[in-house]
Amino acid sequence: MSPKRVKINESDSSEKSIAGEDIISDLPRNVIDCILGKMPIREAVRTSVLSKKWTLYYSTIPELVFDDQFCKELLNFAAAQKKICILHELERELKYQLDEIVTRFLMFHPGRIEKFKVCVPNFKSTRVPNINKWIRKLSQKNIKKLALGYKKQTVGHKLPPYFFSCLDLTYLKLRNFHFSPPQPEFKGFLYLDQLELFGVHFVNDCFESFLSSCPVLQRLVLHGCSGVHYFNISGSKLQRLFIKVDDDFKSISLENAPNLTDVSVTLDKVVIGLEGNPKFGLVNIVDGLSRVEMLRLNGRFLQLLAEPPVPPILSTSLDSLKIIELKGVNFMNFDEISAVVCLIRSASNLHELHIEASTVELNQEQVSGYLKLLNCTKFPLGKLHLVKLTNISSFVPEFEFIRFLLFSSPSLATMSIVDAPQLEPIEALGIARRLLRLRVPSAVSIDFSHKVS
Numbered sequence: 001m002s003p004k005r006v007k008i009n010e011s012d013s014s015e016k017s018i019a020g021e022d023i024i025s026d027l028p029r030n031v032i033d034c035i036l037g038k039m040p041i042r043e044a045v046r047t048s049v050l051s052k053k054w055t056l057y058y059s060t061i062p063e064l065v066f067d068d069q070f071c072k073e074l075l076n077f078a079a080a081q082k083k084i085c086i087l088h089e090l091e092r093e094l095k096y097q098l099d100e101i102v103t104r105f106l107m108f109h110p111g112r113i114e115k116f117k118v119c120v121p122n123f124k125s126t127r128v129p130n131i132n133k134w135i136r137k138l139s140q141k142n143i144k145k146l147a148l149g150y151k152k153q154t155v156g157h158k159l160p161p162y163f164f165s166c167l168d169l170t171y172l173k174l175r176n177f178h179f180s181p182p183q184p185e186f187k188g189f190l191y192l193d194q195l196e197l198f199g200v201h202f203v204n205d206c207f208e209s210f211l212s213s214c215p216v217l218q219r220l221v222l223h224g225c226s227g228v229h230y231f232n233i234s235g236s237k238l239q240r241l242f243i244k245v246d247d248d249f250k251s252i253s254l255e256n257a258p259n260l261t262d263v264s265v266t267l268d269k270v271v272i273g274l275e276g277n278p279k280f281g282l283v284n285i286v287d288g289l290s291r292v293e294m295l296r297l298n299g300r301f302l303q304l305l306a307e308p309p310v311p312p313i314l315s316t317s318l319d320s321l322k323i324i325e326l327k328g329v330n331f332m333n334f335d336e337i338s339a340v341v342c343l344i345r346s347a348s349n350l351h352e353l354h355i356e357a358s359t360v361e362l363n364q365e366q367v368s369g370y371l372k373l374l375n376c377t378k379f380p381l382g383k384l385h386l387v388k389l390t391n392i393s394s395f396v397p398e399f400e401f402i403r404f405l406l407f408s409s410p411s412l413a414t415m416s417i418v419d420a421p422q423l424e425p426i427e428a429l430g431i432a433r434r435l436l437r438l439r440v441p442s443a444v445s446i447d448f449s450h451k452v453s
Contacts, residue, residue, distance in 0.1 A: 122151035149175025188213025202227035254288025264296035299328035306335035314346035321347040371400035
């Protein structure tokens with residue numbers, strides 16, 4: 001046998017030895033837990049058949065996620081394995097399985113639970129799984145990341161007092177619960193840095209006191225919450241704020257959150273009766289925006305802020321503001337457009353401007369006349385290099401606004417324009433022709449595209 005052939009055989013033997021070695025099972029237990037925690041629950045349970053050593057590994061994973069995909073798989077199992085095809089019977093079986101599986105995982109979990117997520121499907125009946133039992137167990141497990149929610153908006157589940165004993169929380173997401181911290185026993189979530197609340201009802205005006213009890217909060221999301229009339233946002237650590245409100249509120253104040261860098265405020269409905277409120281107006285709102293780098297607003301909120309007379313530029317400069325996103329802007333509404341112009345002129349370091357139009361033919365002459373008379377050199381947008389306009393129709397005020405931006409922005413490199421999807425091709429062609437007639441600065445590239453509905 002030649003030396004060369006012997007060498008090849010030794011290599012093959014070594015490769016077979018490595019291939020037969022169970023490297024994963026020899027990993028540290030905390031590493032295995034981390035791997036299983038990143039897998040869907042169903043796949044993690046399946047690892048129990050790998051070997052005797054793996055039989056109960058899945059039962060100690062620190063991250064338990066029972067999400068929409070999990071519920072979908074449960075529903076498919078009930079339909080296929082139990083041959084259930086009647087809708088209300090499927091719902092009853094899904095509810096039973098969800099309650100049984102989640103409860104068993106929690107009750108028999110021997111170790112720590114760092115993350116727990118459950119989203120209860122939109123059951124037609126009022127009976128829901130026993131979430132209170134889960135919350136009680138989690139309060140004993142020093143839970144750090146918790147996401148609980150009902151898809152159904154009318155549930156109105158009041159959180160039990162022991163929910164507020166989860167004092168190690170760093171992340172909390174709730175959907176469609178009633179929120180009432182026990183006073184004076186509750187001292188706050190001292191480690192909570194991310195809070196997301198959807199459809200949560202605050203009982204007895206507890207919003208402000210609760211917010212002040214979260215001293216290290218950095219990110220706050222409030223979407224469709226009720227029981228809050230005065231959104232007095234506070235927090236020295238708060239950096240990112242996202243609010244979507246309905247018509248049942250009276251004011252928004254950002255003065256006590258001086259370190260905000262990312263702010264989004266959306267008004268869901270037109271508010272009647274707040275015009276002229278001294279707590280509104282661009283001048284008042286910008287007091288809390290001195291460090292904001294990204295600002296998102298919608299047209300309805302802009303209209304509310306446009307307390308006449310709107311100044312050509314704010315006395316407080318928004319020097320940190322780099323990106324502005326505006327949705328649902330009506331180019332026929334004089335108040336909205338004057339507020340937009342004032343806002344972007346006040347952001348001396350603005351780099352990007354994104355506007356989605358929602359134009360309703362109403363007051364074309366007044367807005368067009370206002371935009372035509374604007375002095376494009378008096379308050380130049382010296383740092384603006386990217387503009388994106390979407391849902392543009394063929395209204396004159398929209399073109400006057402485009403002209404204003406083109407000749408107010410000496411550093412502008414790209415302007416992207418997407419028309420409204422309901423426009424006919426001939427109307428889109430008309431927009432393209434009008435853009436060509438503009439005397440566009442040579443350094444600016446205009447990208448126009450027709451969006452087919």
